[in-house]
Amino acid sequence: MKVCRKCHAIHDGKKWVPDAELDKVTNNNVEYVLCEACKRKRDKVVYGIVYLEGPVLQDRRDEILKMIKKEEDIESRHNHLSRILSIDQNKNQMTITTINQWMALQLGKQFKKTFKGKLEISRDASGRRGRGTKGREEVVVRWKQAA
Numbered sequence: 401m402k403v404c405r406k407c408h409a410i411h412d413g414k415k416w417v418p419d420a421e422l423d424k425v426t427n428n429n430v431e432y433v434l435c436e437a438c439k440r441k442r443d444k445v446v447y448g449i450v451y452l453e454g455p456v457l458q459d460r461r462d463e464i465l466k467m468i469k470k471e472e473d474i475e476s477r478h479n480h481l482s483r484i485l486s487i488d489q490n491k492n493q494m495t496i497t498t499i500n501q502w503m504a505l506q507l508g509k510q511f512k513k514t515f516k517g518k519l520e521i522s523r524d525a526s527g528r529r530g531r532g533t534k535g536r537e538e539v540v541v542r543w544k545q546a547a
């Protein structure tokens with residue numbers, strides 16, 4: 401069986417699952433590899449970009465970072481690939497990149513739910529510099545706090 405050498409996720413034959421189930425592993429024939437999530441993180445493969453804008457990002461920064469982290473915890477338990485690659489903040493703007501589309505969509509929805517405002521989702525990756533292999537679709541999520 402395959403175990404990720406970085407995050408210790410285990411491959412159950414179909415998908416990667418968290419290492420919480422590692423004690424169940426009785427098979428001694430373990431192959432250490434890099435799971436898909438760790439590969440995407442290493443290669444900085446972006447499938448989702450979330451642009452956030454509003455004073456709340458500055459005013460309640462710690463709370464918001466906690467919320468983002470919590471969202472990642474919840475989602476990655478359901479899907480090993482629902483992960484955040486990077487978070488950049490500049491005053492009242494924040495940009496988050498994710499390694500799958502779902503994570504980006506969930507973050508956008510969470511901001512809309514918590515702080516209202518305006519949410520826009522597009523599959524158009526134009527405007528992003530240079531990245532993007534052919535055939536790979538990025539989701540772009542924009543959330544803006546209501547004025």
Ligand SMILES: [Zn+2]
Nearest residue numbers: 404407435438
């Ligand atoms: Zn891994």
